[in-house]
Amino acid sequence: MSSSVRNTLTVAFTVIASLPVGHTLAAQTRADTSFLAAEVVTATRLPGTIRTPTATATVLDAAALRAEGVTHLADALRRVPGLALARTSSFGSQTALFLRGGQSNYVRLLIDGVPVNEPGGVLDLGRITLDDVERIEVVRGPASVLYGSEAVTGVIQLFTRRGGARRLRAELGGGSFGSERASLGAEGGLASLHWTLQADHHASDGILAYNNGYRNDALSGSLGLVASSRGDLRLTTRYVASNYQYPTGSSGALEDRNAQRAEHRTLLGLDGGYRWTDRLETRMQLAAHTLHPRTSDGPDDAADTLGFFGFNAFGVVTRRVADLRTTYRAGASHSLTLGSEFSRDVEESSSVSLSEFGDFPDAFLAARETFAVSLQGLGDVGPLAYSLGARLDDNSAFGTFRTLRAGLSWRLAAALRVRASAGSAFKAPSFFENFATGFTLGNAALKPERSHAAELGIETVFGNGSALRVTGFSQRFRDLIQYTGGPPVGQPNYYNIAAANAGGVELELAVPSVFGVQAQLGHTWTTTKVVDAGFDSGASANFVEGGRLIRRPEHVTTVSLLRTFGFGVLSAQVLRTGVREDRSFATFPATPVELEAYTTVDLAADLGVPTRLVPGARVVLRAENVGNVGYQAISGYAAPGRVLYAGLKLER
DSSP states (O other): OOOHHHHHHHHHHHHHHSSSOOOOOHHHHHGGOOTTTOOOHHHHHHSOOOOOOSSSSEEEEEEHHHTTTBBBBBHHHSSSTTTTEOOOOTTSOOOOETTOOOTTOOEEETTTTOOOOOOTSSOOOOOOOGGGGGEEEEESSSSHHHHTTTTTEEEEEEEOOOOOEEEEEEEEEGGGGGEEEEEEEEEEEEEEEEEEEEEEEEOOOOSSSSSSOOEEEEEEEEEOOOOOSSEEEEEEEEEEEEEEEEOBBBTSOOOOOEEEEEEEEEEEEEEEEESSSSSSEEEEEEEEEEEEEEEEEOOTTTTTTTTTTEEEEEEEEEEEEEEEEEEHHHHHHTTEEEEEEEEEEEEEEEEEEEEETTTEEEEEEEEEEEEEEEEEEEEEEEEEEEEEEEEEEEEEETTEEEEEEEEEEEEETTTTTEEEEEEEEEEOOHHHHHOOOSSSSTTTOOEEEEEEEEEEEEEOOOOSSEEEEEEEEEEEEEEEEOOOOOOOTOSSEEEEEEEEEEEEEEEEEEEEEETTEEEEEEEEEEEEEEEEEEEEEETSSSSTTTTTTTOOOOOEEEEEEEEETTTTTEEEEEEEEEEEEEEESSSSOEEEEEOOOOEEEEEEEEEEESSSSSEEEEEEEESSTTOOOOSSSTTOOOOOOOOOEEEEEOOO
């Protein structure tokens, strides 16, 4: 850690600790991160009475995150153990997620139950905002038994505000690199009806010299109805229009003045349930996700006519899911859930490459359907808690796939618990891997990528209220889909051939008060190994047999500090990311590189405005990477330095 970073952290801790103690809502909401007490709906898909703490999960309270000035999901997730992120460059750029050493498409993301991933797990966290979010649940470990494809190393679910008490909120602010933020929201309720409505805007000029603007505009809302003590129904919707301009080529060098990717995304969810008796309940969920992506990269100028000088692509991706679950509760300690799910994914893609040799168009239209049945048992027997699950997916493209998961938790004492679990999971091929035509040929015979995983953990609470959790995990990834550039003419470019392993230890420590400061520490040690490089050969390949998987740091450490006082909250976030292997594409073939470790410190303040003219007004101040540390999350791509923000919030 550099001396400037150490000095910044020391000053931050000293200032926070020296302030007088008080109590605010933000301090109370931080209690939600207590991993021994949190009830995580995503881990079992069963809210309510039965607690089965066999999964490893983290709950983040969005109100506390917003008090720190955090607005995007990727920035919130950096504090979650077991998780590493790699953002290409500036704000809004493509952001990949690696959970427990898995691939970047091995985590299923849901917003109120609506899947955000593209078919095959493609997931970009760079443009997902938190303005209307109430809490975030992160479940680590295989979860295909509950969610099917893509839930290989975990599931992240965002739950939006539900409404109720009448409330109005607004925020307006700006900062470094021409950043802008504006939001306006309201919620309320009448008798059994509750509603929310939210509009927000995020924009930046970017950190690069030109063509680096980012804009994200969203509108979301919900309408809920509790018809009786036995029935409920909730409709949620979200529309997002975003655009990111990028001047970088494959090596990260500045070379393009007009390349951009625009997205229009619509999510719609309907969730309802009815309790037939005190023991029997049925829940139904309908989900629809429509994505319109567009990539535009024309000639830079009139002289740009040599080689391949332009590329344009657009498409429509739709995901539709209907889920029905019936749960029987045998008393207060056991439950059995029978589930069925039907989903249909459709992708239509068109593109054209512009070159001095002529135009090369490409297009495909494809669809896949899946029918699945599942069974899950949960319960408690004295100090033991158990979870057992099985699922069978029947897909129109790759046939049937079976997944299993089992977990046990043994409470050795009132504040000491041991957990163990094991399970399998899978990820379907992407549509491009299955159905691509043109320069690249997809393979309709691909099988899903699959995994087997196990974990063992211990959790305890000390006398002063501090809580400690240590979890060891091991995973095997097989049938990884790999591209080959030299198949015989007319043969596919994608095959199930590569394999890798990942394992490690996650450590989490929460301390309620150190000189009045709430502190949370997380550390993850992750080791990965390629056991079958498949088609890849040579040190420059992405898969090198016996080597590590690229862009996964071996060590990641996070420290969170929070101090509340009479009229506000001060907080500090420290992130230490260890060395990572990567490839530099500035040469051909690519050159193996090792990215240096780096440490960043973020500081934030949420302060009440002492005025009677605007009751409920607060000032939000945030400084990211206050030490202005230079680093690269991906080889060749610049990352932001110091970023400052100031905003005014109003809630009443």
